[in-house]
Amino acid sequence: xxxxQENATVARIEQFTNNNFRLTLLCxxxxxxxxxGQFVMIRVGNGKDPLLRRPFSIHQTSSGGRIQIYFKxxxxxxEILAQVKKDQEISxxxxxxxxxxxxxxxxxxxxxxxxxxxxxxxxxxxNYRLKRSCAADFVLLGAREKNELEHLLxxxxxxxxxxxxxxxxxSLGHHGLVTEIxxxxxxxxxxxxxxxxxxxxxxxxxxxxxxxxxxxxxxVESVMACGMGACLGCSRPARDGGYTHVCVNGPVYxxxxxLWSL
Amino acid sequence: MEFVIPRDxxxxxxxxxxxxxxxxxxxxxxxxxxxxxxxxxxxxxLHRLGxxxxxxxxLYPRAGNPPPRIVETACGMLNxxxxxxxxxxxxxxxxxxxxxxxxxxxxxxxxxxxxxxYEEIAARLAGVPGVAGIEVNISCPNxxxxxxxFGTDPAMAAAVTASVKKKAEVPVMxxxxxxxxxxxxxxxxxEEAGADAISLINTLIGMAIHLPTRRPALANIIGGLSGPxxxxxxxxxxYQVARVVSIPVVGIGGIESAEDALEFMLAGATAVQIGTxxxxxxxxxxxxxxxxxxYARAEKLDSIRSIIGGLRLDKxxxxxxxx
Numbered sequence: 109x110x111x112x113q114e115n116a117t118v119a120r121i122e123q124f125t126n127n128n129f130r131l132t133l134l135c136x137x138x139x140x141x142x143x144x145g146q147f148v149m150i151r152v153g154n155g156k157d158p159l160l161r162r163p164f165s166i167h168q169t170s171s172g173g174r175i176q177i178y179f180k181x182x183x184x185x186x187e188i189l190a191q192v193k194k195d196q197e198i199s200x201x202x203x204x205x206x207x208x209x210x211x212x213x214x215x216x217x218x219x220x221x222x223x224x225x226x227x228x229x230x231x232x233x234x235n236y237r238l239k240r241s242c243a244a245d246f247v248l249l250g251a252r253e254k255n256e257l258e259h260l261l262x263x264x265x266x267x268x269x270x271x272x273x274x275x276x277x278x279s280l281g282h283h284g285l286v287t288e289i290x291x292x293x294x295x296x297x298x299x300x301x302x303x304x305x306x307x308x309x310x311x312x313x314x315x316x317x318x319x320x321x322x323x324x325x326x327x328v329e330s331v332m333a334c335g336m337g338a339c340l341g342c343s344r345p346a347r348d349g350g351y352t353h354v355c356v357n358g359p360v361y362x363x364x365x366x367l368w369s370l
Numbered sequence: 371m372e373f374v375i376p377r378d379x380x381x382x383x384x385x386x387x388x389x390x391x392x393x394x395x396x397x398x399x400x401x402x403x404x405x406x407x408x409x410x411x412x413x414x415x416l417h418r419l420g421x422x423x424x425x426x427x428x429l430y431p432r433a434g435n436p437p438p439r440i441v442e443t444a445c446g447m448l449n450x451x452x453x454x455x456x457x458x459x460x461x462x463x464x465x466x467x468x469x470x471x472x473x474x475x476x477x478x479x480x481x482x483x484x485x486x487x488y489e490e491i492a493a494r495l496a497g498v499p500g501v502a503g504i505e506v507n508i509s510c511p512n513x514x515x516x517x518x519x520f521g522t523d524p525a526m527a528a529a530v531t532a533s534v535k536k537k538a539e540v541p542v543m544x545x546x547x548x549x550x551x552x553x554x555x556x557x558x559x560x561e562e563a564g565a566d567a568i569s570l571i572n573t574l575i576g577m578a579i580h581l582p583t584r585r586p587a588l589a590n591i592i593g594g595l596s597g598p599x600x601x602x603x604x605x606x607x608x609y610q611v612a613r614v615v616s617i618p619v620v621g622i623g624g625i626e627s628a629e630d631a632l633e634f635m636l637a638g639a640t641a642v643q644i645g646t647x648x649x650x651x652x653x654x655x656x657x658x659x660x661x662x663x664x665y666a667r668a669e670k671l672d673s674i675r676s677i678i679g680g681l682r683l684d685k686x687x688x689x690x691x692x693x
Contacts, residue, residue, distance in 0.1 A: 110412050113652060151650065156445045156598040156626075159650060201413075201652065333440050333447060334649035336413075338405040340425075340451045341440035350433055351454070356409075 109203075111336065112137040116200040118192050119174055124259040127181040129190050136173030138202045142166050144231035145207030145327050145360040148175070149335040151199040152188040160333050161201060162186065165227035165304070165359070168263065175200075178226040178260070204335045205359045208302055208325055210235060215244035215296040218269075219313050221286050221305025222256065225249055227327050228304055229263055236267040244296050247271045250286030250305070254279035287312040295320060303327075303363075314363035324363040330354035382666035383673040384659075386420070386640050388618050389541035389566030391475060391503050393420035393641060396674060397631065397659045400622050400645035401426050401479035401505060401545070402451065406465040407472065414653035420641060421475040424465065426507050428480075429487045431457035441578050441587040446597030446624070447646060448576050450590030453481055453510070458491050462498050470500030477503035477543065481510045485533045492537035503540050506530060508560075509547040509572045521547035521572070524559035531563035541566040543620065548600075548607055549575050557611040568611060569620035569643065571604045597646040598624040605637050612638020612679060626654060628661020638679040 112135075120132035138148060149161035162185040167176040181190050192198065208231055216235055220228035228247070236242055247269050251257040257273055257280055264271050272289045273281030282289050287309060295301075299320075303313040304327040317324035332342035335355045343351035344358075345367050352358065352365070384395035398421040404410060407422045416422070434454025441448050456464065461478070469476045478501055482488040488506065495501050508521035508530050520526045527544070534542050544560040546553060548571035557568055573594025578587035586592075604623020612619045621634030622643040631642045647654035666674050 113413055158442060159445055159597050159646070160442050160447060161650060199651075331438055331440060333442075333449075333646075334652075336405075336652065337409045338403060339440065339449070339649055340402075340434065340454050341449060343434060343437045343439055343454075345436070351437075 110141060111202060111204060112141070113199065113201045114138055115197045118194055118196045118198065121192065121194060122259070125255045128178070128256055129181070130167065130176055130178045130259075131189070131192065132174050132176050133198070133200060134174055135200045138200060139169045139173045139175045142169050142175065142203035142230075143207040144210070144234045145227050146203035146205050147227075147335070147359060148177070148200050148202030149204060149332075150177070150189065150201075152185045158185050158188070161199075161335065162189070163204075163329070163332055163335055163355075165327065166203065166230055167226045168230045168233060178223065180223055201335060205355055206357065208327070208360050210238065211300040212239050214298050214300040216242070217245070217290070217293075217295060217299055217301045218247045219286055219290060219301065219303040219305065219309075220248070221250040221309040222252065224303075224305030224309070224327070225251070225257075225260055226304070228302070229260070231302055232264060232267055232269060236269060242267070242269045245269045246293055248274070248286050248289050248293075250274040250289075250309070251280075252276045285309070285312070287316065290316055295322065298322070301325070307368075310363065311368035314368055317363065325360055326363045326366070327360045328354055328358055328366070330359075382663055382671060384663060384666065385673070386618075386675060386678075388421075388503065388543065388620065388641060391421075391541045393475060395420040395659055396635065396639075396641035396662065397655050398423055398477070398620070398641060398643045399648060399655050400643035401507070403645040403648045406469065408468050410648070410652050414656045416472050417474060418656055418659060419474050420659075421477050421502065422469065422472070423477045423479055423505055423643060424461075424469065425455055426453055426479040426481045427455050427458050427461045427491065428453060428482060429458055429491050431455065431460065436589045438587065438589055441593075443576070443578055443595065444599060446595055446599030448578055448588060448593035448595050449573070450588045450593035452590065458494050462494065466498060466500055475502035476500050477505050479505040479507055479545070480534070481507040483510060484514050485529055488530050489533040489537055492534045496537055496539045501540055503543060504534060504538050505543045505545050505569060506534050507545050507572070509545070509549075519547060519549070521556065522550050524555050527556050528559040528563035531560045531565050535564040543567040543569050545572055545622075546570040546607075546611070547572045548603060553607050554610050554614045557615050561615045561617050565617060567618040567620060567640075568615060569622055570611060571600070571607050571623050574600050574603060596624070598626060600624050601630060605633060608634055608639050609637040609681070625658065626651075628658050628665060631658050631662055632665055632677065635674070635677050636679070636681045638681070640678050
């Protein structure tokens, strides 16, 4: 798997809420080789502080050599990243990690919650592009409130896959959890589920999948320094008793490989 | 051990010697920051490295510490990885063949909980094709002596060095811990015990607290500080050690650029190791190497050896331009 360190030009900045941003970055080598579920490490500044890159899943790619990331300001790194200007150059390293294993013959349920929606657009688009029919598929998206969701919907809707939404405050779609809509739809036999979101959401999705006996792939996040298997900082307990490293063994796993607390 | 070092006569002479080991240039990658090198193959030219120092190897595999294992701090990071590694036997069968194929010196960092373990690892590495040197991590706790780190006691540091030297068939470099009151005492002790070179510094013990949860930022509570934040401490210790030993000293600590590396060489380092910078810029070591070459050309140096320990200590003349 080839990786690149590119000086990406910021092509577009979209601000959806006070804290939710989407950046479009021109980095042709990464855009051309990325697959859904992979991530990039971005250096938010040029100085020594903050020192480390920050990991972001790839929201979508374009044939014009662009990638998008969707993020929320949660700390110093994202705070600085939210201040970037159009045409500014930032260092992007990627594509990194193991992405989703696409099952092109199964009915597919794509579940995204909050910032976990980020990698699911890329996945939904590839799923749409490669599958003969998406008639049996679902996209289920959840967020705290309408503002965090509505700006992302257009890109999903244009794929024509059935789309259901849930918000914690009921401001858009189902009033409640995305796992509740998942339980309300009848999942076709032989389905495959892909999920990314808060840990309790992924644990809940996995629980439903286990009860139905269908496979579930999840994309998890972790603090990491290098993103490429050198620092060993992104360890996560695995079901087999050892540790797995999210950057190279993940970020996408069969949910059964990991431990969940629910 | 002989390596085919391609030399362009038009390029400056960057060769340096670590004991009997000749390096094509003074730039190495620090243990624990470069995996087993293969992780970086697509992002830089590994064949250009002066040497690669691989992730610390113990006698048996170690799983490492629970997460969180790392946390960013001002101009640096703390880590408590817990010496996770595949163990010496798997290292030899699974990792060495690739490393050997790089045709650059491979220096194996080793660690143990007892003198016997250090000695046994050195014995198993003896004669393994491609192993050009051993770097001894003496920052580990001595389990038999109540968990006090080997590297904080001169007698224990010397004993570890002697144990490894007994079995090693390649130059032995001892990596010093900075968490001591007088590093020169430890340096002299390992030199007397037969070390062929000294590398320093390992990480400085530190701590971070996450206020919102009132918890330590690391599951291990304390960890090792690395990155640009520790460079002045490292530079000072390299300077102090280089003055009291006659074996080569290898500088480590916050080196990100050729300027950083050259400062360490002026302070007395024969070579340098690039550590945390590899995480930020995977081709940091190659960038440092190119910068050293450019400096040697610009300064018309016959050999990069000429700047080792070349720190000017004559009367300080303030440069008004910098005021």
